[in-house]
Amino acid sequence: MADETALVRFDDVGMRYDGGAEVLHGVSFSLAPGSYHFLTGPSGAGKSTLLRLLYLAQRPTAGQISLFGRDVRELGRADRARMRQRMGVVFQDFRLLPHLSVFDNVALPLRILKAPEAEIRRDVGELLAWVGLGEHEAASPATLSGGQQQRLAIARAVVVRPRLLLADEPTGNLDAEMGLKLMHLFEELNKLGTTIVIATHDTTLLARFRHPRLVLTEGRLKTMPPAPPPRGPVVQRTAPVAPRAEDTRGEGRS
Ligand SMILES: Nc1ncnc2c1ncn2[C@@H]1O[C@H](COP(=O)(O)OP(=O)(O)OP(=O)(O)O)[C@@H](O)[C@H]1O
Secondary structure (H helix, E strand, O other), X not given: OOOOOOOEEEEEEEEEOOOOOEEEEEEEEEEOOOOEEEEEOXXXXXXXXXXXXXXXXXXXXXXXXXXXXXXXXXXXXXXXXXXXXXXXXXXXXXXXXXXOOHHHHHHHHHHXXXXXXXXXXXXXXHHHHHOOOHHHOXXXXXXXXXXXXXXXXXXXXXXXXXXXEEEEOOOOOOOHHHHXXXXXHXXXXXXXXXXXXXXXXXXXXXXXXXXXXXXXXXXXXXXXXXXXXXXXXXXXXOOOOOOOOHHHHOOOOO
């Protein structure tokens, strides 16, 4: 039965790339506001495809997707752009803007939302320092290492405290300590209300941050409970995520 309170709903969604085989088949699930799910499954199972559908970067070839209570088929170009402003996304290839500095890459989503420059200076500076890129504010993204680019992509995705955060293997290029630190940042965001979907193969993260799993196998999706807990003590850290009133930014709700 349709769940009208869901932030995201997929009903019998199928996806086939041009001329290819069907990559997703009959995928149905919903995400409650404030929920946190891991998206798992073997390489090629369709995880990135599902995230691209969620981000409205691709249209399904079958079924129906609702986002923020709207059927995405009814959305015009401007509506889609506005919806993307409520989402933070970390793609596997980062999609950084090469002509902008590190600082300006992170500042861009805030500038689109017309945040005051003083606030942008403060929030972007604080976040870049926290992810270890404080010394690189003026650099071009192309001069950064893979791990630094990943941290930059994450900073850009979280800086507006999005309603929905989508991340594809967000810790794949990071050392274990930085990976954990950023996972704690996602936990903090989630406590402040951000709905999260993280695609990962990392079984250590799955066991440590116990969230329900959306498991894709050959394009079919099953919802599973959290992975079993790890053995041994878990070290908790906190992350500097300031409460942010998204509605002060004038993006409007649908
Ligand atoms: N742009 C595209 N055009 C054609 N086929 C594609 C395209 N993108 C993905 N595919 C195919 O869709 C299937 C699912 O790919 P997808 O990248 O979604 O899987 P994945 O689970 O994210 O894999 P990985 O864990 O390796 O990133 C694969 O068979 C892939 O070859």
